[in-house]
Amino acid sequence: MFVDPAESPILTKATLIVTQVHRTVASLEQMADNWGHDFKFSPIRESQVSRAMTRRYFKDLDTYAESDIVIVGAGSCGLSTAYMLGKARPDLKIAIIEAGVAPGGGAWLGGQLFSAMVMRKPADAFLADLGVPYEDEGDFVVVKHAALFTSTLLSKVLSFPNIKLFNATAVEDLITRPTANGGVRVAGVVTNWTLVSMHHDDQSCMDPNTINAPIVISTTGHDGPFGAFSVKRLVSMQQIEKLGGMRGLDMNSAEDAIVTKTREVIPGLIVGGMELSEVDGANRMGPTFGAMALSGVKAAEEALKVFEE
Ligand code: AHZ
Numbered sequence: 001m002f003v004d005p006a007e008s009p010i011l012t013k014a015t016l017i018v019t020q021v022h023r024t025v026a027s028l029e030q031m032a033d034n035w036g037h038d039f040k041f042s043p044i045r046e047s048q049v050s051r052a053m054t055r056r057y058f059k060d061l062d063t064y065a066e067s068d069i070v071i072v073g074a075g076s077c078g079l080s081t082a083y084m085l086g087k088a089r090p091d092l093k094i095a096i097i098e099a100g101v102a103p104g105g106g107a108w109l110g111g112q113l114f115s116a117m118v119m120r121k122p123a124d125a126f127l128a129d130l131g132v133p134y135e136d137e138g139d140f141v142v143v144k145h146a147a148l149f150t151s152t153l154l155s156k157v158l159s160f161p162n163i164k165l166f167n168a169t170a171v172e173d174l175i176t177r178p179t180a181n182g183g184v185r186v187a188g189v190v191t192n193w194t195l196v197s198m199h200h201d202d203q204s205c206m207d208p209n210t211i212n213a214p215i216v217i218s219t220t221g222h223d224g225p226f227g228a229f230s231v232k233r234l235v236s237m238q239q240i241e242k243l244g245g246m247r248g249l250d251m252n253s254a255e256d257a258i259v260t261k262t263r264e265v266i267p268g269l270i271v272g273g274m275e276l277s278e279v280d281g282a283n284r285m286g287p288t289f290g291a292m293a294l295s296g297v298k299a300a301e302e303a304l305k306v307f308e309e
Contacts, residue, residue, distance in 0.1 A: 060166075064093060065211055067093045067094065068307070070189050070215075070217070071085075072189060073229075073275075074104065074105065075106060076273070077274070077296045078273065079103070079104070079296070080296025080300075081219060081299045084296060085303065087160075089304065094160075096165045097170070106221065107149065108147050109147075111286060116142050117146035120255060123294050127141065127143065132148060168193060169191050170192055171191055171229060174189060174216065174237075175189060179267060183239075184237065186269040217269075217299050219296070223246065228278040229275075231243060243279060244277075245281055249286045250283040250284075254277070257280065258277065258292075259291050261280050272299035274292075276295070
């Protein structure tokens with residue numbers, strides 16, 4: 001049967017894509033004709049580059065100074081949280097603050113510098129939703145390279161128009177407000193360039209910046225130079241008595257515990273991922289990442305309850 005392409009939306013779309021591909025190939029071919037002789041980029045003045053970057057960055061700082069949700073830490077849990085939130089609520093302003101230059105935390109490799117990433121079922125549902133291919137090994141699945149998971153997740157998160165990642169920026173403190181019952185709620189974060197945060201001991205007068213938000217989701221990983229940041233601050237703020245401290249490795253109990261315990265630890269502060277193991281004294285799971293993805297899904301659901309009320 002002959003189908004007129006103009007009559008079929010699928011064929012029309014396919015024709016469009018093919019045309020775009022042809023155009024790109026054609027222009028690359030033209031470019032190749034000029035290698036070595038008069039190759040020319042379009043002209044630019046240096047200040048245009050500077051303004052193109054800084055104008056956008058400062059507009060973002062202005063826009064996200066009042067956010068709906070701040071996610072602290074762009075590891076596997078924080079990025080999974082952001083992905084679910086971005087999909088569910090394009091109307092919310094979501095800022096991600098990541099101390100490192102490179103977002104992704106420990107999820108660029110599967111474990112001990114090996115490439116493959118293991119996720120136990122049912123976390124395969126998250127991979128399927130994301131569109132990351134995997135090999136099915138029965139009770140668990142394997143992504144051929146952890147970087148495929150992290151780069152796919154990152155590219156989807158960064159494509160949401162309502163999510164802004166501020167990397168090379170550290171959360172140095174939490175904004176707090178007193179509650180009616182004499183407690184404390186978290187109402188935002190205090191930020192600084194990470195390089196500045198690392199030099200408070202040898203430089204003075206480097207006051208921070210702030211972001212107000214009714215919900216902060218902290219996913220800063222287990223204790224380390226930056227890790228477990230928010231929950232350690234809760235102890236010094238006397239909002240929790242002491243940390244349980246991450247326990248030894250037990251994959252089975254650790255992953256279940258992290259997902260089960262993902263919650264609002266004090267009003268306004270949801271904690272997910274390995275940061276939680278420090279609060280609750282949960283085991284670590286080592287190189288299995290299903291709990292990070294599903295803790296992110298649960299953290300997003302906990303946050304959305306606030307905006308649905
Ligand atoms: O740079 C940190 C990392 O990218 C970032 N971060 C930490 N403190 C911060 C702060 N401000 C801004 N104060 C901060 N950013 O948080 C990110 C945490 O990522 P992660 O991969 O370390 O944590 P996760 O909980 O998403 O994933 C844990 C992965 C692990 S650890 C582990 C084990 O040790 O057994 N097993 C798994 C699966």
